[in-house]
Amino acid sequence: MPGRTLKDKVVVIGGASRNLGSLIAREIASDGAKVVVHYNSPSSKDDAMKTAQAVKDAGGESVVHEADLTKTDEVEGLFEVAIGAFDKVDCMVNTAGMVIKKPMAEVTEDDYDKMFAVNSKAAFFMMREAAKRLEDGGKIVTVVTSLLAAYTGLYSVYAGSKSPVEHFTRALSKELFGRNISVNAVAPGPMDTGFFYPAETEDSIAFHKSSSMNGELTKIGDIAPCVKFLLTDGWWVNGQTLFVNGGYTTR
Ligand SMILES: NC(=O)c1ccc[n+]([C@@H]2O[C@H](COP(=O)([O-])OP(=O)(O)OC[C@H]3O[C@@H](n4cnc5c(N)ncnc54)[C@H](OP(=O)(O)O)[C@@H]3O)[C@@H](O)[C@H]2O)c1
Structure with a gap:
Protein backbone atom coordinates (compact mmCIF):
# COMPACT_ATOMS: atom_id res chain seq x y z
CA MET A 1 0.00 0.00 0.00
CA PRO A 2 1.44 3.42 -0.95
CA GLY A 3 2.31 5.89 1.81
CA ARG A 4 -0.65 8.14 2.55
CA THR A 5 1.05 11.09 4.18
CA LEU A 6 3.03 13.88 2.60
CA LYS A 7 5.87 13.70 5.10
CA ASP A 8 9.08 14.10 3.07
CA LYS A 9 7.16 13.85 -0.20
CA VAL A 10 8.43 16.14 -2.94
CA VAL A 11 5.59 18.00 -4.62
CA VAL A 12 6.05 20.15 -7.73
CA ILE A 13 3.26 22.73 -7.96
CA GLY A 14 2.80 24.57 -11.25
CA GLY A 15 1.44 28.08 -10.63
CA ALA A 16 2.04 28.28 -6.89
CA ILE A 24 -2.23 23.99 -1.90
CA ALA A 25 1.45 24.54 -1.10
CA ARG A 26 0.57 25.92 2.34
CA GLU A 27 -1.94 23.12 3.06
CA ILE A 28 0.57 20.35 2.41
CA ALA A 29 3.45 22.09 4.15
CA SER A 30 2.22 21.29 7.63
CA ASP A 31 2.51 17.59 6.77
CA GLY A 32 6.21 18.06 6.12
CA ALA A 33 6.10 18.14 2.32
CA LYS A 34 8.98 19.47 0.24
CA VAL A 35 7.42 21.87 -2.21
CA VAL A 36 8.73 23.20 -5.49
CA VAL A 37 6.97 26.55 -5.83
CA HIS A 38 6.70 27.38 -9.51
CA TYR A 39 5.81 30.78 -10.94
CA ASN A 40 5.69 32.05 -14.51
CA LYS A 45 8.31 36.25 -7.95
CA ASP A 46 7.62 38.11 -4.69
CA ASP A 47 4.41 36.16 -4.14
CA ALA A 48 6.22 32.91 -4.93
CA MET A 49 8.89 33.79 -2.34
CA LYS A 50 6.14 34.46 0.22
CA THR A 51 4.54 31.10 -0.54
CA ALA A 52 7.89 29.38 -0.15
CA GLN A 53 8.46 31.10 3.20
CA ALA A 54 4.97 30.14 4.36
CA VAL A 55 5.76 26.51 3.48
CA LYS A 56 8.92 26.65 5.61
CA ASP A 57 7.08 28.37 8.47
CA ALA A 58 4.51 25.57 8.44
CA GLY A 59 7.14 22.84 8.73
CA GLY A 60 7.87 21.98 5.12
CA GLU A 61 10.78 22.70 2.82
CA SER A 62 10.65 24.70 -0.39
CA VAL A 63 12.45 25.98 -3.44
CA VAL A 64 11.21 28.55 -5.94
CA HIS A 65 11.60 28.34 -9.70
CA GLU A 66 10.45 30.47 -12.64
CA ALA A 67 9.37 28.73 -15.83
CA ASP A 68 7.10 29.28 -18.80
CA LEU A 69 5.40 25.89 -18.83
CA THR A 70 4.28 26.29 -22.44
CA LYS A 71 7.92 25.50 -23.31
CA THR A 72 8.87 21.86 -22.90
CA ASP A 73 12.51 22.59 -22.03
CA GLU A 74 11.29 24.80 -19.18
CA VAL A 75 8.97 22.04 -17.95
CA GLU A 76 11.95 19.69 -17.94
CA GLY A 77 13.98 22.39 -16.16
CA LEU A 78 11.36 22.62 -13.41
CA PHE A 79 11.65 18.89 -12.69
CA GLU A 80 15.45 19.15 -12.85
CA VAL A 81 15.30 21.82 -10.14
CA ALA A 82 13.09 19.59 -8.00
CA ILE A 83 15.45 16.63 -8.32
CA GLY A 84 18.50 18.86 -7.79
CA ALA A 85 17.01 20.21 -4.58
CA PHE A 86 15.33 17.13 -3.14
CA ASP A 87 16.70 14.11 -5.13
CA LYS A 88 13.26 12.90 -6.29
CA VAL A 89 9.72 13.95 -7.18
CA ASP A 90 6.64 12.24 -5.70
CA CYS A 91 3.75 14.41 -6.80
CA MET A 92 2.91 16.95 -9.46
CA VAL A 93 0.04 19.41 -9.16
CA ASN A 94 -0.54 21.77 -12.06
CA THR A 95 -2.74 24.84 -11.55
CA ALA A 96 -1.45 26.87 -14.52
CA GLY A 97 -4.27 28.29 -16.57
CA MET A 98 -5.55 31.25 -18.52
CA VAL A 99 -9.10 32.40 -19.34
CA ILE A 100 -10.67 34.28 -22.22
CA LYS A 101 -14.44 34.79 -22.33
CA LYS A 102 -15.85 36.01 -25.63
CA PRO A 103 -18.11 34.87 -28.46
CA MET A 104 -16.46 32.28 -30.67
CA ALA A 105 -16.86 34.62 -33.66
CA GLU A 106 -14.45 37.02 -31.93
CA VAL A 107 -11.75 34.53 -30.90
CA THR A 108 -8.51 35.34 -32.73
CA GLU A 109 -5.82 32.90 -33.80
CA ARG A 128 4.42 13.74 -19.44
CA GLU A 129 7.37 14.89 -17.39
CA ALA A 130 5.70 13.68 -14.21
CA ALA A 131 5.16 10.29 -15.86
CA LYS A 132 8.88 10.07 -16.52
CA ARG A 133 10.15 11.41 -13.21
CA LEU A 134 7.72 10.44 -10.46
CA GLU A 135 8.57 7.85 -7.88
CA ASP A 136 6.26 4.83 -7.76
CA GLY A 137 3.28 5.60 -5.52
CA GLY A 138 3.24 9.20 -6.76
CA LYS A 139 0.26 11.39 -7.62
CA ILE A 140 -0.62 13.71 -10.50
CA VAL A 141 -3.36 16.34 -10.27
CA THR A 142 -4.25 18.90 -12.94
CA VAL A 143 -6.71 21.74 -12.36
CA VAL A 144 -9.35 22.14 -15.08
CA THR A 145 -12.76 23.85 -14.81
CA SER A 146 -16.37 22.99 -13.94
CA LEU A 147 -17.30 24.55 -17.28
CA LEU A 148 -16.39 21.15 -18.77
CA ALA A 149 -19.86 20.07 -17.61
CA ALA A 150 -21.67 23.28 -18.63
CA TYR A 151 -23.88 23.91 -21.65
CA THR A 152 -22.91 27.52 -22.25
CA GLY A 153 -21.45 29.88 -24.79
CA LEU A 154 -18.60 32.37 -24.46
CA TYR A 155 -16.05 29.99 -22.93
CA SER A 156 -15.39 28.02 -26.15
CA VAL A 157 -11.64 28.55 -26.19
CA TYR A 158 -11.21 28.38 -22.38
CA ALA A 159 -13.26 25.26 -21.65
CA GLY A 160 -12.28 23.80 -25.02
CA SER A 161 -8.58 24.12 -24.22
CA LYS A 162 -9.05 22.61 -20.72
CA SER A 163 -11.12 19.75 -22.09
CA PRO A 164 -8.23 17.69 -23.56
CA VAL A 165 -6.79 17.37 -20.05
CA GLU A 166 -9.59 14.96 -19.18
CA HIS A 167 -8.41 12.60 -21.86
CA PHE A 168 -4.75 13.11 -20.97
CA THR A 169 -5.77 12.17 -17.43
CA ARG A 170 -7.57 9.00 -18.42
CA ALA A 171 -4.82 7.89 -20.78
CA LEU A 172 -1.95 8.53 -18.41
CA SER A 173 -3.70 6.97 -15.43
CA LYS A 174 -4.07 3.77 -17.45
CA GLU A 175 -0.48 3.85 -18.68
CA LEU A 176 0.78 4.17 -15.12
CA PHE A 177 -1.02 1.07 -13.86
CA GLY A 178 1.46 -1.05 -11.93
CA ARG A 179 3.32 1.92 -10.49
CA ASN A 180 0.58 2.99 -8.03
CA ILE A 181 0.58 6.50 -9.48
CA SER A 182 -2.91 8.00 -9.55
CA VAL A 183 -3.74 10.68 -12.11
CA ASN A 184 -6.74 12.96 -11.72
CA ALA A 185 -8.18 16.30 -12.78
CA VAL A 186 -9.95 18.66 -10.37
CA ALA A 187 -12.64 20.92 -11.82
CA PRO A 188 -13.45 23.89 -9.55
CA GLY A 189 -16.53 26.06 -9.92
CA PRO A 190 -16.04 29.77 -10.60
CA MET A 191 -13.53 30.70 -7.90
CA GLU A 202 -21.75 42.24 -12.41
CA ASP A 203 -24.66 40.31 -13.92
CA SER A 204 -22.61 37.26 -14.85
CA ILE A 205 -21.01 37.17 -11.39
CA ALA A 206 -24.52 37.21 -9.86
CA PHE A 207 -25.52 34.37 -12.19
CA HIS A 208 -22.46 32.27 -11.32
CA LYS A 209 -23.13 32.81 -7.60
CA SER A 210 -26.80 31.84 -7.98
CA SER A 211 -25.73 28.55 -9.57
CA SER A 212 -24.23 27.01 -6.43
CA MET A 213 -25.94 25.59 -3.37
CA ASN A 214 -25.29 28.62 -1.14
CA GLY A 215 -25.33 31.47 -3.65
CA GLU A 216 -21.58 31.95 -3.38
CA LEU A 217 -18.56 31.42 -5.57
CA THR A 218 -16.21 28.50 -5.00
CA LYS A 219 -13.39 29.40 -2.58
CA ILE A 220 -9.81 28.26 -2.97
CA GLY A 221 -10.28 26.87 0.55
CA ASP A 222 -12.91 24.51 -0.87
CA ILE A 223 -10.52 23.14 -3.48
CA ALA A 224 -7.13 22.86 -1.78
CA PRO A 225 -8.29 20.19 0.73
CA CYS A 226 -9.64 18.10 -2.17
CA VAL A 227 -6.28 18.27 -3.90
CA LYS A 228 -4.55 17.30 -0.66
CA PHE A 229 -6.96 14.38 -0.33
CA LEU A 230 -6.04 13.15 -3.81
CA LEU A 231 -2.37 13.33 -2.82
CA THR A 232 -2.97 11.30 0.37
CA ASP A 233 -5.99 9.27 1.51
CA GLY A 234 -7.68 9.68 -1.89
CA TRP A 235 -5.01 7.68 -3.66
CA TRP A 236 -7.56 5.13 -4.89
CA VAL A 237 -9.34 7.82 -6.96
CA ASN A 238 -7.77 7.37 -10.38
CA GLY A 239 -8.39 8.59 -13.92
CA GLN A 240 -11.23 10.86 -12.80
CA THR A 241 -12.32 14.46 -13.14
CA LEU A 242 -13.65 15.66 -9.77
CA PHE A 243 -16.18 18.49 -9.99
CA VAL A 244 -15.80 20.51 -6.80
CA ASN A 245 -18.27 23.33 -7.15
CA GLY A 246 -21.24 23.35 -4.75
CA GLY A 247 -23.44 21.86 -7.46
CA TYR A 248 -22.66 24.54 -10.08
CA THR A 249 -22.46 21.89 -12.80
CA THR A 250 -22.77 18.10 -12.64
CA ARG A 251 -22.35 15.22 -14.99
N1 LIG B 1 -10.69 31.36 -10.67
C1 LIG B 1 -11.62 30.67 -11.29
O1 LIG B 1 -12.75 31.13 -11.49
C2 LIG B 1 -11.34 29.27 -11.77
C3 LIG B 1 -12.41 28.39 -11.91
C4 LIG B 1 -12.16 27.09 -12.34
C5 LIG B 1 -10.88 26.70 -12.63
N2 LIG B 1 -9.86 27.60 -12.49
C6 LIG B 1 -8.51 27.15 -12.80
O2 LIG B 1 -7.80 27.13 -11.59
C7 LIG B 1 -6.42 27.33 -11.82
C8 LIG B 1 -5.86 28.34 -10.84
O3 LIG B 1 -6.54 29.55 -11.00
P1 LIG B 1 -6.50 30.71 -9.88
O4 LIG B 1 -7.90 31.20 -9.75
O5 LIG B 1 -5.76 30.24 -8.68
O6 LIG B 1 -5.73 31.89 -10.63
P2 LIG B 1 -4.18 32.23 -10.82
O7 LIG B 1 -3.52 32.41 -9.51
O8 LIG B 1 -4.13 33.38 -11.77
O9 LIG B 1 -3.61 30.92 -11.51
C9 LIG B 1 -3.22 30.83 -12.83
C10 LIG B 1 -1.77 30.41 -12.83
O10 LIG B 1 -1.36 30.08 -14.16
C11 LIG B 1 -0.02 30.47 -14.27
N3 LIG B 1 0.37 30.60 -15.67
C12 LIG B 1 -0.18 31.38 -16.62
N4 LIG B 1 0.52 31.25 -17.76
C13 LIG B 1 1.51 30.36 -17.53
C14 LIG B 1 2.59 29.83 -18.29
N5 LIG B 1 2.77 30.18 -19.58
N6 LIG B 1 3.43 28.96 -17.71
C15 LIG B 1 3.25 28.59 -16.42
N7 LIG B 1 2.27 29.06 -15.63
C16 LIG B 1 1.41 29.95 -16.19
C17 LIG B 1 0.02 31.82 -13.57
O11 LIG B 1 1.37 32.16 -13.26
P3 LIG B 1 1.85 33.71 -13.32
O12 LIG B 1 0.76 34.52 -12.68
O13 LIG B 1 3.13 33.71 -12.61
O14 LIG B 1 1.99 34.03 -14.81
C18 LIG B 1 -0.82 31.52 -12.34
O15 LIG B 1 -0.03 31.01 -11.31
C19 LIG B 1 -6.31 27.72 -13.31
O16 LIG B 1 -5.88 26.60 -14.03
C20 LIG B 1 -7.73 28.06 -13.70
O17 LIG B 1 -7.98 27.78 -15.08
C21 LIG B 1 -10.04 28.86 -12.05
Missing part, protein backbone atom coordinates in the same frame (compact mmCIF):
# COMPACT_ATOMS: atom_id res chain seq x y z
CA SER A 17 2.75 31.98 -6.38
CA ARG A 18 -0.76 32.90 -5.23
CA ASN A 19 -4.42 31.89 -5.10
CA LEU A 20 -5.15 28.16 -5.47
CA GLY A 21 -1.60 26.94 -6.11
CA SER A 22 -0.24 28.89 -3.16
CA LEU A 23 -2.93 27.57 -0.82
CA SER A 41 5.62 35.84 -14.67
CA PRO A 42 8.57 37.77 -13.21
CA SER A 43 5.95 39.90 -11.41
CA SER A 44 4.88 36.77 -9.48
CA ASP A 110 -3.57 34.45 -31.17
CA ASP A 111 -6.25 33.91 -28.47
CA TYR A 112 -6.57 30.28 -29.55
CA ASP A 113 -2.82 29.64 -29.59
CA LYS A 114 -2.27 31.24 -26.17
CA MET A 115 -5.11 29.37 -24.54
CA PHE A 116 -4.17 25.99 -25.93
CA ALA A 117 -0.51 26.61 -25.06
CA VAL A 118 -1.26 27.17 -21.36
CA ASN A 119 -4.36 25.09 -20.77
CA SER A 120 -3.52 22.07 -22.96
CA LYS A 121 0.13 22.01 -23.97
CA ALA A 122 1.58 23.01 -20.60
CA ALA A 123 -0.76 20.55 -18.86
CA PHE A 124 0.22 17.76 -21.24
CA PHE A 125 3.96 18.22 -20.85
CA MET A 126 3.74 18.66 -17.08
CA MET A 127 1.96 15.31 -17.01
CA ASP A 192 -13.27 33.88 -5.92
CA THR A 193 -9.79 34.89 -7.17
CA GLY A 194 -8.35 37.61 -9.37
CA PHE A 195 -8.36 35.09 -12.22
CA PHE A 196 -12.16 35.07 -12.39
CA TYR A 197 -13.31 38.68 -12.21
CA PRO A 198 -11.69 40.38 -15.24
CA ALA A 199 -13.62 38.12 -17.66
CA GLU A 200 -17.00 38.70 -15.95
CA THR A 201 -19.65 41.41 -15.47
Whole structure:
Protein backbone atom coordinates (compact mmCIF):
# COMPACT_ATOMS: atom_id res chain seq x y z
CA MET A 1 0.00 0.00 0.00
CA PRO A 2 1.44 3.42 -0.95
CA GLY A 3 2.31 5.89 1.81
CA ARG A 4 -0.65 8.14 2.55
CA THR A 5 1.05 11.09 4.18
CA LEU A 6 3.03 13.88 2.60
CA LYS A 7 5.87 13.70 5.10
CA ASP A 8 9.08 14.10 3.07
CA LYS A 9 7.16 13.85 -0.20
CA VAL A 10 8.43 16.14 -2.94
CA VAL A 11 5.59 18.00 -4.62
CA VAL A 12 6.05 20.15 -7.73
CA ILE A 13 3.26 22.73 -7.96
CA GLY A 14 2.80 24.57 -11.25
CA GLY A 15 1.44 28.08 -10.63
CA ALA A 16 2.04 28.28 -6.89
CA SER A 17 2.75 31.98 -6.38
CA ARG A 18 -0.76 32.90 -5.23
CA ASN A 19 -4.42 31.89 -5.10
CA LEU A 20 -5.15 28.16 -5.47
CA GLY A 21 -1.60 26.94 -6.11
CA SER A 22 -0.24 28.89 -3.16
CA LEU A 23 -2.93 27.57 -0.82
CA ILE A 24 -2.23 23.99 -1.90
CA ALA A 25 1.45 24.54 -1.10
CA ARG A 26 0.57 25.92 2.34
CA GLU A 27 -1.94 23.12 3.06
CA ILE A 28 0.57 20.35 2.41
CA ALA A 29 3.45 22.09 4.15
CA SER A 30 2.22 21.29 7.63
CA ASP A 31 2.51 17.59 6.77
CA GLY A 32 6.21 18.06 6.12
CA ALA A 33 6.10 18.14 2.32
CA LYS A 34 8.98 19.47 0.24
CA VAL A 35 7.42 21.87 -2.21
CA VAL A 36 8.73 23.20 -5.49
CA VAL A 37 6.97 26.55 -5.83
CA HIS A 38 6.70 27.38 -9.51
CA TYR A 39 5.81 30.78 -10.94
CA ASN A 40 5.69 32.05 -14.51
CA SER A 41 5.62 35.84 -14.67
CA PRO A 42 8.57 37.77 -13.21
CA SER A 43 5.95 39.90 -11.41
CA SER A 44 4.88 36.77 -9.48
CA LYS A 45 8.31 36.25 -7.95
CA ASP A 46 7.62 38.11 -4.69
CA ASP A 47 4.41 36.16 -4.14
CA ALA A 48 6.22 32.91 -4.93
CA MET A 49 8.89 33.79 -2.34
CA LYS A 50 6.14 34.46 0.22
CA THR A 51 4.54 31.10 -0.54
CA ALA A 52 7.89 29.38 -0.15
CA GLN A 53 8.46 31.10 3.20
CA ALA A 54 4.97 30.14 4.36
CA VAL A 55 5.76 26.51 3.48
CA LYS A 56 8.92 26.65 5.61
CA ASP A 57 7.08 28.37 8.47
CA ALA A 58 4.51 25.57 8.44
CA GLY A 59 7.14 22.84 8.73
CA GLY A 60 7.87 21.98 5.12
CA GLU A 61 10.78 22.70 2.82
CA SER A 62 10.65 24.70 -0.39
CA VAL A 63 12.45 25.98 -3.44
CA VAL A 64 11.21 28.55 -5.94
CA HIS A 65 11.60 28.34 -9.70
CA GLU A 66 10.45 30.47 -12.64
CA ALA A 67 9.37 28.73 -15.83
CA ASP A 68 7.10 29.28 -18.80
CA LEU A 69 5.40 25.89 -18.83
CA THR A 70 4.28 26.29 -22.44
CA LYS A 71 7.92 25.50 -23.31
CA THR A 72 8.87 21.86 -22.90
CA ASP A 73 12.51 22.59 -22.03
CA GLU A 74 11.29 24.80 -19.18
CA VAL A 75 8.97 22.04 -17.95
CA GLU A 76 11.95 19.69 -17.94
CA GLY A 77 13.98 22.39 -16.16
CA LEU A 78 11.36 22.62 -13.41
CA PHE A 79 11.65 18.89 -12.69
CA GLU A 80 15.45 19.15 -12.85
CA VAL A 81 15.30 21.82 -10.14
CA ALA A 82 13.09 19.59 -8.00
CA ILE A 83 15.45 16.63 -8.32
CA GLY A 84 18.50 18.86 -7.79
CA ALA A 85 17.01 20.21 -4.58
CA PHE A 86 15.33 17.13 -3.14
CA ASP A 87 16.70 14.11 -5.13
CA LYS A 88 13.26 12.90 -6.29
CA VAL A 89 9.72 13.95 -7.18
CA ASP A 90 6.64 12.24 -5.70
CA CYS A 91 3.75 14.41 -6.80
CA MET A 92 2.91 16.95 -9.46
CA VAL A 93 0.04 19.41 -9.16
CA ASN A 94 -0.54 21.77 -12.06
CA THR A 95 -2.74 24.84 -11.55
CA ALA A 96 -1.45 26.87 -14.52
CA GLY A 97 -4.27 28.29 -16.57
CA MET A 98 -5.55 31.25 -18.52
CA VAL A 99 -9.10 32.40 -19.34
CA ILE A 100 -10.67 34.28 -22.22
CA LYS A 101 -14.44 34.79 -22.33
CA LYS A 102 -15.85 36.01 -25.63
CA PRO A 103 -18.11 34.87 -28.46
CA MET A 104 -16.46 32.28 -30.67
CA ALA A 105 -16.86 34.62 -33.66
CA GLU A 106 -14.45 37.02 -31.93
CA VAL A 107 -11.75 34.53 -30.90
CA THR A 108 -8.51 35.34 -32.73
CA GLU A 109 -5.82 32.90 -33.80
CA ASP A 110 -3.57 34.45 -31.17
CA ASP A 111 -6.25 33.91 -28.47
CA TYR A 112 -6.57 30.28 -29.55
CA ASP A 113 -2.82 29.64 -29.59
CA LYS A 114 -2.27 31.24 -26.17
CA MET A 115 -5.11 29.37 -24.54
CA PHE A 116 -4.17 25.99 -25.93
CA ALA A 117 -0.51 26.61 -25.06
CA VAL A 118 -1.26 27.17 -21.36
CA ASN A 119 -4.36 25.09 -20.77
CA SER A 120 -3.52 22.07 -22.96
CA LYS A 121 0.13 22.01 -23.97
CA ALA A 122 1.58 23.01 -20.60
CA ALA A 123 -0.76 20.55 -18.86
CA PHE A 124 0.22 17.76 -21.24
CA PHE A 125 3.96 18.22 -20.85
CA MET A 126 3.74 18.66 -17.08
CA MET A 127 1.96 15.31 -17.01
CA ARG A 128 4.42 13.74 -19.44
CA GLU A 129 7.37 14.89 -17.39
CA ALA A 130 5.70 13.68 -14.21
CA ALA A 131 5.16 10.29 -15.86
CA LYS A 132 8.88 10.07 -16.52
CA ARG A 133 10.15 11.41 -13.21
CA LEU A 134 7.72 10.44 -10.46
CA GLU A 135 8.57 7.85 -7.88
CA ASP A 136 6.26 4.83 -7.76
CA GLY A 137 3.28 5.60 -5.52
CA GLY A 138 3.24 9.20 -6.76
CA LYS A 139 0.26 11.39 -7.62
CA ILE A 140 -0.62 13.71 -10.50
CA VAL A 141 -3.36 16.34 -10.27
CA THR A 142 -4.25 18.90 -12.94
CA VAL A 143 -6.71 21.74 -12.36
CA VAL A 144 -9.35 22.14 -15.08
CA THR A 145 -12.76 23.85 -14.81
CA SER A 146 -16.37 22.99 -13.94
CA LEU A 147 -17.30 24.55 -17.28
CA LEU A 148 -16.39 21.15 -18.77
CA ALA A 149 -19.86 20.07 -17.61
CA ALA A 150 -21.67 23.28 -18.63
CA TYR A 151 -23.88 23.91 -21.65
CA THR A 152 -22.91 27.52 -22.25
CA GLY A 153 -21.45 29.88 -24.79
CA LEU A 154 -18.60 32.37 -24.46
CA TYR A 155 -16.05 29.99 -22.93
CA SER A 156 -15.39 28.02 -26.15
CA VAL A 157 -11.64 28.55 -26.19
CA TYR A 158 -11.21 28.38 -22.38
CA ALA A 159 -13.26 25.26 -21.65
CA GLY A 160 -12.28 23.80 -25.02
CA SER A 161 -8.58 24.12 -24.22
CA LYS A 162 -9.05 22.61 -20.72
CA SER A 163 -11.12 19.75 -22.09
CA PRO A 164 -8.23 17.69 -23.56
CA VAL A 165 -6.79 17.37 -20.05
CA GLU A 166 -9.59 14.96 -19.18
CA HIS A 167 -8.41 12.60 -21.86
CA PHE A 168 -4.75 13.11 -20.97
CA THR A 169 -5.77 12.17 -17.43
CA ARG A 170 -7.57 9.00 -18.42
CA ALA A 171 -4.82 7.89 -20.78
CA LEU A 172 -1.95 8.53 -18.41
CA SER A 173 -3.70 6.97 -15.43
CA LYS A 174 -4.07 3.77 -17.45
CA GLU A 175 -0.48 3.85 -18.68
CA LEU A 176 0.78 4.17 -15.12
CA PHE A 177 -1.02 1.07 -13.86
CA GLY A 178 1.46 -1.05 -11.93
CA ARG A 179 3.32 1.92 -10.49
CA ASN A 180 0.58 2.99 -8.03
CA ILE A 181 0.58 6.50 -9.48
CA SER A 182 -2.91 8.00 -9.55
CA VAL A 183 -3.74 10.68 -12.11
CA ASN A 184 -6.74 12.96 -11.72
CA ALA A 185 -8.18 16.30 -12.78
CA VAL A 186 -9.95 18.66 -10.37
CA ALA A 187 -12.64 20.92 -11.82
CA PRO A 188 -13.45 23.89 -9.55
CA GLY A 189 -16.53 26.06 -9.92
CA PRO A 190 -16.04 29.77 -10.60
CA MET A 191 -13.53 30.70 -7.90
CA ASP A 192 -13.27 33.88 -5.92
CA THR A 193 -9.79 34.89 -7.17
CA GLY A 194 -8.35 37.61 -9.37
CA PHE A 195 -8.36 35.09 -12.22
CA PHE A 196 -12.16 35.07 -12.39
CA TYR A 197 -13.31 38.68 -12.21
CA PRO A 198 -11.69 40.38 -15.24
CA ALA A 199 -13.62 38.12 -17.66
CA GLU A 200 -17.00 38.70 -15.95
CA THR A 201 -19.65 41.41 -15.47
CA GLU A 202 -21.75 42.24 -12.41
CA ASP A 203 -24.66 40.31 -13.92
CA SER A 204 -22.61 37.26 -14.85
CA ILE A 205 -21.01 37.17 -11.39
CA ALA A 206 -24.52 37.21 -9.86
CA PHE A 207 -25.52 34.37 -12.19
CA HIS A 208 -22.46 32.27 -11.32
CA LYS A 209 -23.13 32.81 -7.60
CA SER A 210 -26.80 31.84 -7.98
CA SER A 211 -25.73 28.55 -9.57
CA SER A 212 -24.23 27.01 -6.43
CA MET A 213 -25.94 25.59 -3.37
CA ASN A 214 -25.29 28.62 -1.14
CA GLY A 215 -25.33 31.47 -3.65
CA GLU A 216 -21.58 31.95 -3.38
CA LEU A 217 -18.56 31.42 -5.57
CA THR A 218 -16.21 28.50 -5.00
CA LYS A 219 -13.39 29.40 -2.58
CA ILE A 220 -9.81 28.26 -2.97
CA GLY A 221 -10.28 26.87 0.55
CA ASP A 222 -12.91 24.51 -0.87
CA ILE A 223 -10.52 23.14 -3.48
CA ALA A 224 -7.13 22.86 -1.78
CA PRO A 225 -8.29 20.19 0.73
CA CYS A 226 -9.64 18.10 -2.17
CA VAL A 227 -6.28 18.27 -3.90
CA LYS A 228 -4.55 17.30 -0.66
CA PHE A 229 -6.96 14.38 -0.33
CA LEU A 230 -6.04 13.15 -3.81
CA LEU A 231 -2.37 13.33 -2.82
CA THR A 232 -2.97 11.30 0.37
CA ASP A 233 -5.99 9.27 1.51
CA GLY A 234 -7.68 9.68 -1.89
CA TRP A 235 -5.01 7.68 -3.66
CA TRP A 236 -7.56 5.13 -4.89
CA VAL A 237 -9.34 7.82 -6.96
CA ASN A 238 -7.77 7.37 -10.38
CA GLY A 239 -8.39 8.59 -13.92
CA GLN A 240 -11.23 10.86 -12.80
CA THR A 241 -12.32 14.46 -13.14
CA LEU A 242 -13.65 15.66 -9.77
CA PHE A 243 -16.18 18.49 -9.99
CA VAL A 244 -15.80 20.51 -6.80
CA ASN A 245 -18.27 23.33 -7.15
CA GLY A 246 -21.24 23.35 -4.75
CA GLY A 247 -23.44 21.86 -7.46
CA TYR A 248 -22.66 24.54 -10.08
CA THR A 249 -22.46 21.89 -12.80
CA THR A 250 -22.77 18.10 -12.64
CA ARG A 251 -22.35 15.22 -14.99
N1 LIG B 1 -10.69 31.36 -10.67
C1 LIG B 1 -11.62 30.67 -11.29
O1 LIG B 1 -12.75 31.13 -11.49
C2 LIG B 1 -11.34 29.27 -11.77
C3 LIG B 1 -12.41 28.39 -11.91
C4 LIG B 1 -12.16 27.09 -12.34
C5 LIG B 1 -10.88 26.70 -12.63
N2 LIG B 1 -9.86 27.60 -12.49
C6 LIG B 1 -8.51 27.15 -12.80
O2 LIG B 1 -7.80 27.13 -11.59
C7 LIG B 1 -6.42 27.33 -11.82
C8 LIG B 1 -5.86 28.34 -10.84
O3 LIG B 1 -6.54 29.55 -11.00
P1 LIG B 1 -6.50 30.71 -9.88
O4 LIG B 1 -7.90 31.20 -9.75
O5 LIG B 1 -5.76 30.24 -8.68
O6 LIG B 1 -5.73 31.89 -10.63
P2 LIG B 1 -4.18 32.23 -10.82
O7 LIG B 1 -3.52 32.41 -9.51
O8 LIG B 1 -4.13 33.38 -11.77
O9 LIG B 1 -3.61 30.92 -11.51
C9 LIG B 1 -3.22 30.83 -12.83
C10 LIG B 1 -1.77 30.41 -12.83
O10 LIG B 1 -1.36 30.08 -14.16
C11 LIG B 1 -0.02 30.47 -14.27
N3 LIG B 1 0.37 30.60 -15.67
C12 LIG B 1 -0.18 31.38 -16.62
N4 LIG B 1 0.52 31.25 -17.76
C13 LIG B 1 1.51 30.36 -17.53
C14 LIG B 1 2.59 29.83 -18.29
N5 LIG B 1 2.77 30.18 -19.58
N6 LIG B 1 3.43 28.96 -17.71
C15 LIG B 1 3.25 28.59 -16.42
N7 LIG B 1 2.27 29.06 -15.63
C16 LIG B 1 1.41 29.95 -16.19
C17 LIG B 1 0.02 31.82 -13.57
O11 LIG B 1 1.37 32.16 -13.26
P3 LIG B 1 1.85 33.71 -13.32
O12 LIG B 1 0.76 34.52 -12.68
O13 LIG B 1 3.13 33.71 -12.61
O14 LIG B 1 1.99 34.03 -14.81
C18 LIG B 1 -0.82 31.52 -12.34
O15 LIG B 1 -0.03 31.01 -11.31
C19 LIG B 1 -6.31 27.72 -13.31
O16 LIG B 1 -5.88 26.60 -14.03
C20 LIG B 1 -7.73 28.06 -13.70
O17 LIG B 1 -7.98 27.78 -15.08
C21 LIG B 1 -10.04 28.86 -12.05
